[in-house]
Amino acid sequence: MKKLLNSLLVLMSFFLVACHEEEIPTESMTNDVELTIPSTALLSEDDTTSVSVHAMIAFAPKEKVEIKLAFIGNDDNILRLEDENVVFNPGQKEAIVRVRSNGNHVLSVPRTVTLQVVSASTPSVKGFGKGVKITVKPDADIPALTPAQLQLIADVKTKYGVDLMRMIGKIPVETTITFNTADKETFFKGQAQRTYKGYSVITLADDATVDAPTFKMVSNPMGLTTFLYDVLKRKTVEDEEFFMQTPYGRAAVKAADYKEDKETFDVSLGGITLDMSTKAITFTTQKENQYGDMITGLPFIYHYSLWDRLLQKRGSIVEIEEDGKIVGYTIDDDFFMQGGSLNPNKFLGMSNISNDEFGNNPSDWVAPSATLDLQKGKLSFLFPWDYADGNGYEQVSVVYTLHP
Numbered sequence: 001m002k003k004l005l006n007s008l009l010v011l012m013s014f015f016l017v018a019c020h021e022e023e024i025p026t027e028s029m030t031n032d033v034e035l036t037i038p039s040t041a042l043l044s045e046d047d048t049t050s051v052s053v054h055a056m057i058a059f060a061p062k063e064k065v066e067i068k069l070a071f072i073g074n075d076d077n078i079l080r081l082e083d084e085n086v087v088f089n090p091g092q093k094e095a096i097v098r099v100r101s102n103g104n105h106v107l108s109v110p111r112t113v114t115l116q117v118v119s120a121s122t123p124s125v126k127g128f129g130k131g132v133k134i135t136v137k138p139d140a141d142i143p144a145l146t147p148a149q150l151q152l153i154a155d156v157k158t159k160y161g162v163d164l165m166r167m168i169g170k171i172p173v174e175t176t177i178t179f180n181t182a183d184k185e186t187f188f189k190g191q192a193q194r195t196y197k198g199y200s201v202i203t204l205a206d207d208a209t210v211d212a213p214t215f216k217m218v219s220n221p222m223g224l225t226t227f228l229y230d231v232l233k234r235k236t237v238e239d240e241e242f243f244m245q246t247p248y249g250r251a252a253v254k255a256a257d258y259k260e261d262k263e264t265f266d267v268s269l270g271g272i273t274l275d276m277s278t279k280a281i282t283f284t285t286q287k288e289n290q291y292g293d294m295i296t297g298l299p300f301i302y303h304y305s306l307w308d309r310l311l312q313k314r315g316s317i318v319e320i321e322e323d324g325k326i327v328g329y330t331i332d333d334d335f336f337m338q339g340g341s342l343n344p345n346k347f348l349g350m351s352n353i354s355n356d357e358f359g360n361n362p363s364d365w366v367a368p369s370a371t372l373d374l375q376k377g378k379l380s381f382l383f384p385w386d387y388a389d390g391n392g393y394e395q396v397s398v399v400y401t402l403h404p
Contacts, residue, residue, distance in 0.1 A: 029059075029124065030124055030125075030126050031057060031058050031059050031061070031065075031122070031124050031125045031126070032057070032058045032125075032126055032127070032128035033055055033056065033057045033058075033067055033117050033120070033125060033126070033127055033128060034055070034056050034058075034127075034128040034129055035053055035054070035055055035069075035115060035116070035117065035127075035129070035131055035132045036053070036054050036056065036132060037051060037052070037053055037054070037132050037134070038052075038054060038191075038194065039051070039052055039194075039195060039196055039197060040196040040197060040198050040223075040226045041132065041133060041134050041135060041226050042134075042135050042137065042198060042220065042225060042226045043079075043099075043100075043101050043134060043135070043136050043137070044101070044136070044137045044138065044139060044140045044199070045078065045101050045103060045104065045105055045106070045107055045136060045137070045138055045139050046101070046103060046105065046139040046140060047100075047101050047199070049197065049198070049199075050082070050098035050099060050100045051098065051099040051100075051134055052096055052097075052098055053069075053096065053097050053098070053099060053115060053132060054094060054095075054096055055067065055086050055088075055094065055095045055096070055097065055117075056093060056094050057088050057092075057093050057094075057125070058128075059093075060088075060090075060091045060092060060093045061088050061089075061090060061091075061092070061122070061125075062090055063090060063122075064087065064088070064089055064090060064121075065087070065088040065120060065121055065122050065125055066085050066086065066087050066088075066120065066121040067085070067086045067088070067117050067119070067120045067121075067125060067127075068084060068085055068086075068117070068118050068119045068120070069081060069084050069085075069086060069097065069115055069116065069117060069118065070084065070115075070116060070118045071113050071114065071115055072113070072114040072115075072116060072131075073111065073112065073113045073114055073261065074113050075111075076104060076106045076107075077102055077104065078101065078102055078104055078106065078107065078111065078113070078136050079099055079100070079101060079102065079113055079134065079136060080099070080100055080101075080102050081097055081098075081099060081100075081115075082097060082098045082099075082100065083097060084097075099115065099134060101136065105138075105139055107136060107137070107138040107139075108138055109138070109264070110135055110136065110137045110138070110264050111135070111136050112133050112134070112135050112136075112260070112261045112262075112263075113133070113134050113135075113136060114130070114131045114132070114133050114134075114261070115131050115132050115133075115134065116130070116131035117131070133260075133261070135226075137219075140170050140199065140201050140219060141201065141218070141219070142169050142170060142201050142203070143201075143203045143218065145168075145203070145204065149204045149208070152204065152208060152209070152210060152213065153165060153168075153204075155210045156210055156213060156276065159210060159276075160276045162276065162374065164204070164213055165403065166374070166377070166402040166403045166404070167202060167215065167379060167400070167402050167403070168202055168203055168204065168215075169201070169202065169203075169403065170199045170200075170201055171199060171200050171201075171202050171379075171400050171401070171402065171403070172197075172198075172199055172400065172401045173196075173197070173198060173199060173200050173220070173222070173223035173398060173399070173400050173401075174195065174196070174197050174223065174398075174399050174401075175195065175196045175197075175198075175222060175223030175224060175227075175396065175397070175398045175399075176193055176194070176195045176196075176396075176397045177193060177194050177195075177196075177227060177385075177394050177395070177396050177397075178192065178193050178394065178395040178396075178397070179191065179192060179193065179194075179394050180360065180364040180390075180391060180392035180393060180394060181364075182391035182392060183390050183391050183392065183394065186391070187234075187390070194227065196223050196224070196226060196227060197223075198220055198223050198226075199219075199220060200217045200219060200220045200221055200222070200223060200400070201217065201218050201219035201220070202215055202216070202217050202218070203215065203216060203218060204216075205270055205271075210276070211275075211276050211277065212273050212274065212275055212276065213273070213274050213276070214270070214271065214272065214273045214274075215270075215272040215273075215274070216268065216269065216270035216271075216272065217268060217269045217270075217272070218268050219266075219268070220267070221267055221268060221269035221300065222269065222298075222381060222396065222398045223398060224267070224396070225265070225266070225267050228265075228267060228300075228302075228344070228348055229265040231347070231348060231387050232265070232304070232344050232347055232348060235347045235387065235388055235389075236249070236253075236342055236347065237253055237258055237260075237306075243339075246339050247320060247322050247327065247329070248329065248335065248338050248339035248340035249339060249340065250320050251318045251320050251329045251335075251340055252310055252331075252335075252340040252341070252342055253306075253342075254318055254320060255310055255313045255316070255318035255331055256306045256307075256309040256310040256313065256342065257309065258306055262305075263304070263305045263306050264303070264304075264305045265302070265303070265304050265305070265344075266302075266303040267300055267301065267302055267303075268300070268301045268303075269298060269299065269300050269301070270299065270301070271283065271285050271299050274372065279372050280370075281370035281371070281372060281379075282370075283298065283368070283370055283381060283383075284296050284297060284298060284353065284354070284368050284383070285297070285298075285299045287299050289350065289351075289352075290345065290346050290350070295351065295352035295353075295354075296352050296353055296354035296368075297349050297351075297352070297353055298349060298353075298383065298385075300348070300349065302344035302345065302348075304342065304343075304344050306342050307341075307342040307343050307344065310331065310340075310342050313331045314331050314332060315330070315331065315332065316330070316331050317329065317330050317331070318331060346388065347387055347388040348387055348388075349385055349386065349387075350386050350387060350388055350390070351386045351393070353365075353368055353383060353384045353385070353393070354368070356393075358386075358391075358392045358393060360391075360392045364384070364392040364393045364394075364395065365384050365392075365393050366382060366383070366384050366393070366395050367382075368381075368382065368383040368384070369381070369382050369383075370382075374402075377401060377402040377403075377404065378399055378400065378401065378402065379399075379400040379402060380397075380398065380399050380400070381396070381397075381398040382395070382396070382397050382398070383395075383396050384396070
């Protein structure tokens, strides 16, 4: 009996040691915190809104954990955190912190600032990835109206009783993009939708008339600048599966000397015409696609610093390593055609939107439409949109809140 008791004690000791050994890796395992920005990552210095940064911890903590965030590149103290310490209470996996402009009005060109996890109250908790990037633009540049434009606005108000100033200037916008099923899974990380809140700067176009005033969005048109830039980067410089695996893609990025925190991407949109007698709005036009065919779409105009620099390299030779050898590529039209282009028009808004060209079942196409409701103070747009090698249309819903 004594031998049996001793054997049981030995077995229990072995079991306890084994269990203890299994617990050690769990205690020392790194618990990563990832920062993401599911909405817009764009601010102007004079914005009073904020950018919402989501902090996700891999494993819900058993005890309270505090992480500290800090900026990189926040020279002149242009951004501030509402709270630089983010708290995860027991069982909590997500926290939100807001980034705001300090309104210092010091920028003359856009600047990209990085927000990272720098420390935690628990040693096993670490920051994951490179943090998130927020682009800060100078105070929104609202173009001054000319005497002729001011007279036109007065004439419209006299003839039609409509004050066009309600839709001119810095106008709040909320944009929702609904992804088709295939693109949601393969490109947008399972997200069904993204919503962006921000501002567009809208002014009168030079060809505006009293009976048909035409507008142009000179900043953040349709609230899409952050989204469009995100898609463009993911199709080019961030695409390690396809674009950056091709010699032309690597050569283009090298020739243009890509530096993530130095690049700028701006978008504008003209041709938005309001028929004063019917209040109907036209905002699509005929434009040339990458194959030289004319399609119906939105005439976005892109200004991308990386593409501009690549165009300046036209005629030069860039060398890259290819299969263990150094190969030179001449930057010319053939180079662009073969896959070395960084032109946003080659990747954004590829298909005709006046009818369904994909034929998916059920259809993901929606007829382009626009509505002006002066009583509610809303200007709304709805249109389909796609990107290079996408599986169908994404549906874009835009709502502007007019000045009172």
